[in-house]
Amino acid sequence: MLSNEVTVHVNRGESDTLELESTPTGDELELEVSRSFTLTLQGHETPAHVHCRLDGDLSRIASIDHPNYYVGPGDVTSVPVEIEPDGVEDLVEGQLEILTGYGSESVTVDVTVTPGSARIDVDESLAKPSRDESEPTALERLSSVTRIDPGTLAVAALGLVAVAIATMTAATIASPAALVGLVAVAVGVVVAGLLLIQ
Structure with a gap:
């Protein structure tokens, strides 16, 4: 699945449960990215403490600023997963693991980072000629x-x-x-x- 966002439902239906939005079983998901992406934690009935961690080679080129989050009922918490583009020359594989209930419940996202061209933001000022090209x-x-x-x-x-x-x-x-x-x-x-x- 090629995406820049993963959603995990926290305590939907009962306490200490995690469910990946994109899979019917809610257990495992494969994600392919070429740049930073976002993990969205969607809170439901009861509050929970959620821990996020990176495993495998993914931890070498990616980082999460704050691994621990408190997710209240109805809260939507965004967790940015920053990927260092200079560190990606070949395919890099690893896992993003989300845990709750003191580690008793977890889901894993298999992440493959592909080398991609660096994202360049272009605005309208680029269309204007520079002073060197003008009269x-x-x-x-x-x-x-x-x-x-x-x-x-x-x-x-x-x-x-x-x-x-x-x-x-x-x-x-x-x-x-x-x-x-x-x-x-x-x-x-x-x-x-x-x-x-x-």
Whole structure:
């Protein structure tokens, strides 16, 4: 049976009983998976403590975080069985055993794990072109023409803006201090440009 879920009925009809949903006898089930799956414990008339364990080679590549569960009447308890996909190169066989009544009642699920491709979640953003495939920005086009690094071009543009602001300030204030400030900004931009080019 190829599935990602196994359901076990706990105390259906009488206390300390376990019944696999998929089998008429309720004793044994064969499960074939290629990735993690879920054991569902369905509680019925009376509460029970249920223990879950992995046997055989399955215990080498799979794990259950919490092996002990309290299942109340009407409760549905999900037990994730995590399979490490890197550990599956060939068929791996083992058993998932579910016990109750201090081990007096048990059912076994024979599990075969087949190697499968890793599951990849794909969302709508994958359909959108990445920035590398889109049109280059103006700065990137200018950089490809002048063969100057885009970062250097951006610093040069910032320097020109600084000189323009200093020029407008000096023209507005019309004082010797503003003129000295303009010269200092212009010299700073020229020195920075020379350092970037080298």
